[in-house]
Amino acid sequence: MPINAAEIQSKLDCQPPLLLLDQVTALEHDQQIVAQKSVSANESYFQGHFPNNPVMPGVLEIESMVEAAKLMWDEPDLILTQVKRGRLREMVKPGMQLTIKVTAKEKYSCQAEVLIAERKACTADLSFRTE
Numbered sequence: 001m002p003i004n005a006a007e008i009q010s011k012l013d014c015q016p017p018l019l020l021l022d023q024v025t026a027l028e029h030d031q032q033i034v035a036q037k038s039v040s041a042n043e044s045y046f047q048g049h050f051p052n053n054p055v056m057p058g059v060l061e062i063e064s065m066v067e068a069a070k071l072m073w074d075e076p077d078l079i080l081t082q083v084k085r086g087r088l089r090e091m092v093k094p095g096m097q098l099t100i101k102v103t104a105k106e107k108y109s110c111q112a113e114v115l116i117a118e119r120k121a122c123t124a125d126l127s128f129r130t131e
Helices: 005-012 058-073
Strands: 023-028 032-038 079-088 097-106 109-116 119-129
Touching: 005 023, 005 058, 023 058, 032 058, 058 079, 058 097, 058 109, 058 119, 097 119
Parallel strands: none
Antiparallel strands: 023 032, 032 097, 079 119, 097 109, 109 119
16 A cells, blocks of 8 residues: 555654655565655755756755665664765656665665666665664
8 A cells, every 4th residue: 555745754754845755655664665756846956956957966866765764664763874885877857757666685774776767866775773
């Protein structure tokens, strides 16, 4: 059953503009999550990044993967401690539909990717800790 933005917001205790997931389409707790993000031309960061060539900042692509990981582990207070092998492979532009996939490798360590129509836009290995 999909999880919508309002449910995501309540689970993460996070609000726009930093709430970057629109919905969760698949979830296997502690194993894998698949989420969606529709990139709108109205996103505030496009005003300055960049005015004549709007591109979603890579750090926000990473943030979308972090949000998905927190939902996968049902741990809204996880703290990102490491980004390994982070790669920005394709520019994310207004109007694109993103799929965020996160797969656990071990507790609080995962492989994550942002896809545009099955093409990898961003990939990284993420590690977290609890408080």
